[in-house]
Amino acid sequence: MVLCPVLGKLLHKHVVLASASPRRREILSNAGLRFEVVPSKFKEKLNKASFPTPYAYAVETAKQKALEVASRLHQKDLRTPDVVIGADTIVAVSGLILEKPVDKQDAYRMLSRLNGKEHSVFTGVAIVHCYSKEGQLDTEVSEFYEETSVKFSELSEELLWEYIHSGEPMDKAGGYGIQALGGMLVEYVRGDFLNVVGFPLNHFCKKLVELYYPPRQGDLQRARQDSIPPVDTFENPRDVDGAGCMPVQRTAGSSKDRAEAGTDHQAGGTLDTDCNRMVGPLPPFPASLLELVDGFKVSKALFTACRLKVFDVLKGEVPQKAEDIASIVDISVCGAKRLLDVCATLGLLERSEREMLNASIGTHKRMIEMRGDGQIDENTVLEHKVYVLCSTSSFRRRGGQKTPHIQLPMEPFPLFQNTSLQTREDKLQFVGAMHSLGKLTTRQVVTAFDLSPFASACDLGGCTGALARELSRQYPRLKVTVVDLPDIIEHVFCFQRDGPEMARVRFQAGDFFRDSLPKADLYILSRVLHDWPDDRVQGLLSRVSSSCRPGAGLLLVEAIMDSEERKPRASLMWSLNSLLQTGGRDRCVADYRALLEQHGFGDVQEAPAGPGLTALLGTRVGQ
Numbered sequence: 001m002v003l004c005p006v007l008g009k010l011l012h013k014h015v016v017l018a019s020a021s022p023r024r025r026e027i028l029s030n031a032g033l034r035f036e037v038v039p040s041k042f043k044e045k046l047n048k049a050s051f052p053t054p055y056a057y058a059v060e061t062a063k064q065k066a067l068e069v070a071s072r073l074h075q076k077d078l079r080t081p082d083v084v085i086g087a088d089t090i091v092a093v094s095g096l097i098l099e100k101p102v103d104k105q106d107a108y109r110m111l112s113r114l115n116g117k118e119h120s121v122f123t124g125v126a127i128v129h130c131y132s133k134e135g136q137l138d139t140e141v142s143e144f145y146e147e148t149s150v151k152f153s154e155l156s157e158e159l160l161w162e163y164i165h166s167g168e169p170m171d172k173a174g175g176y177g178i179q180a181l182g183g184m185l186v187e188y189v190r191g192d193f194l195n196v197v198g199f200p201l202n203h204f205c206k207k208l209v210e211l212y213y214p215p216r217q218g219d220l221q222r223a224r225q226d227s228i229p230p231v232d233t234f235e236n237p238r239d240v241d242g243a244g245c246m247p248v249q250r251t252a253g254s255s256k257d258r259a260e261a262g263t264d265h266q267a268g269g270t271l272d273t274d275c276n277r278m279v280g281p282l283p284p285f286p287a288s289l290l291e292l293v294d295g296f297k298v299s300k301a302l303f304t305a306c307r308l309k310v311f312d313v314l315k316g317e318v319p320q321k322a323e324d325i326a327s328i329v330d331i332s333v334c335g336a337k338r339l340l341d342v343c344a345t346l347g348l349l350e351r352s353e354r355e356m357l358n359a360s361i362g363t364h365k366r367m368i369e370m371r372g373d374g375q376i377d378e379n380t381v382l383e384h385k386v387y388v389l390c391s392t393s394s395f396r397r398r399g400g401q402k403t404p405h406i407q408l409p410m411e412p413f414p415l416f417q418n419t420s421l422q423t424r425e426d427k428l429q430f431v432g433a434m435h436s437l438g439k440l441t442t443r444q445v446v447t448a449f450d451l452s453p454f455a456s457a458c459d460l461g462g463c464t465g466a467l468a469r470e471l472s473r474q475y476p477r478l479k480v481t482v483v484d485l486p487d488i489i490e491h492v493f494c495f496q497r498d499g500p501e502m503a504r505v506r507f508q509a510g511d512f513f514r515d516s517l518p519k520a521d522l523y524i525l526s527r528v529l530h531d532w533p534d535d536r537v538q539g540l541l542s543r544v545s546s547s548c549r550p551g552a553g554l555l556l557v558e559a560i561m562d563s564e565e566r567k568p569r570a571s572l573m574w575s576l577n578s579l580l581q582t583g584g585r586d587r588c589v590a591d592y593r594a595l596l597e598q599h600g601f602g603d604v605q606e607a608p609a610g611p612g613l614t615a616l617l618g619t620r621v622g623q
């Protein structure tokens with residue numbers, strides 16, 4: 001997993017580490033970077049005296065190491081790498097530069113110099129961007145160094161020799177390895193520890209930010225003025241991508257990078273006028289705002305349980321099973337399970353094994369009922385349009401029949417047939433909410449896996465194309481088709497302005513349950529399956545599967561529940577929500593894996609895809 005978002009910028013590039021150092025390899029791969037290792041053949045014998053400072057020597061050596069690898073790979077007619085990283089670590093003490101000892105005596109000389117003193121460790125780093133122009137190698141070199149101070153204790157001759165005989169000093173700058181036995185020699189370290197070990201990861205990430213998100217004039221001033229970053233308000237769908245709704249972001253990458261990605265803007269950085277403006281570091285995820293937005297669902301679940309007299313049934317403190325409670329209060333078993341799960345996760349019920357036990361809300365019940373009655377009138381239902389179906393009647397068995405599931409209309413996108421979403425304004429508001437919500441995680445979704453091997457993608461139920469836009473931005477060769485209902489596609493223009501990435505995005509109005517699916521190397525179902533009842537999910541996956549050639553991918557993105565379907569709370573709330581609105585449900589990873597495998601997708605991989613979301617990527621096996 002990539003923790004530092006800027007490392008994601010290198011995710012789709014051919015990155016080469018021009019180093020034989022196992023420590024550098026470990027530091028970078030632990031950080032989530034994917035790269036090839038090609039040790040440099042550059043001989044480290046530059047004339048030290050010709051450099052004004054020790055770090056200038058380290059930086060030049062790092063640069064020469066990286067350039068040697070870049071030109072060797074280019075000449076060998078291998079694929080010219082996109083980025084080559086070189087590094088050189090040295091120790092500087094009393095005006096001397098110490099590199100790796102050549103033998104034990106040399107190690108002894110070095111360690112004796114360091115004994116009882118403070119010294120500096122410098123690592124020079126070169127990041128070389130490579131371009132092949134008409135067969136010629138063109139490079140852009142960025143370089144920096146990091147300094148760390150290290151103080152050795154007073155060490156006895158005996159200890160020094162014992163350490164030298166361990167063999168550890170031989171491949172290490174200054175003759176010691178701080179990360180292993182050599183750590184015992186060190187009294188203190190001031191600065192970046194990893195820099196001593198061989199690679200200043202923190203400074204490296206900062207350098208990438210500088211390269212990929214160069215500051216624009218006015219940013220600093222704006223940052224000072226905007227103590228609270230502006231957020232999407234959901235008020236006017238046209239604002240969603242409009243100016244002023246997101247913190248201003250910078251355009252990424254070198255000019256070549258941007259040209260490839262189709263996001264080139266004027267050098268020097270004028271305002272990024274294409275509308276998504278998600279190219280910079282990810283804006284903070286508005287978790288607490290979303291919690292507030294969804295807060296009414298929590299009280300709604302409580303009031304509903306009260307009105308259904310769930311707590312009365314349990315007041316005898318005799319544990320009851322969900323099935324029994326369902327039967328007593330006359331609701332479907334499926335509805336009871338989900339409502340009780342939510343009540344349990346809210347702490348309103350205690351769970352003992354597979355049974356439910358009333359918790360301590362008894363004495364407060366009147367207050368809850370009074371508030372609940374005031375607000376859950378079945379006609380007003382908290383005046384929230386999307387949640388209009390959530391009333392006690394939604395849980396009732398239809399027509400007194402003992403059906404195990406709630407009966408709900410199963411036409412495509414029932415929300416659009418919901419009486420509360422009849423006007424164009426209502427629909428726009430709903431699509432706008434979906435667009436804003438989707439946009440919060442598009443970047444994490446499209447970078448959860450390296451999708452660069454795919455040439456075409458089809459985002460089924462892709463709504464306004466927020467995900468498609470980000471896909472196109474991140475994968476400059478990818479062509480994306482968004483399929484959604486005509487009612488939704490009709491409103492796309494309200495949310496997407498033209499921009500270079502949109503040239504590779506096309507919209508197809510249609511019903512993915514009925515109409516033929518466009519051919520693609522990768523199909524995407526992002527937050528779609530949970531909206532549909534099981535038979536519809538099976539039908540949709542089977543349609544996708546038969547549209548896939550062997551090797552094609554299917555990317556599922558969903559909020560995942562734990563295997564017992566007891567947490568997280570947000571997923572339980574979503575699952576209850578899905579049941580009430582569309583008859584769907586959220587699932588655990590094993591269920592989604594099983595679904596993928598059942599429909600011919602193997603090698604299923606799993607990765608986080610933003611707050612609360614998980615992505616699963618399966619590959620269609622041969623038919």
Ligand SMILES: O=c1[nH]cc([C@@H]2O[C@H](COP(=O)(O)OP(=O)(O)OP(=O)(O)O)[C@@H](O)[C@H]2O)c(=O)[nH]1
Binds near residue numbers: 020021087089
């Ligand atoms: O505490 C520690 N200090 C230094 C090291 C390791 O020392 C070497 C430094 O050598 P250099 O920078 O020339 O790198 P090489 O190993 O020769 O690999 P290249 O192919 O990149 O030239 C480096 O490996 C540090 O990791 C240490 O481990 N601990």
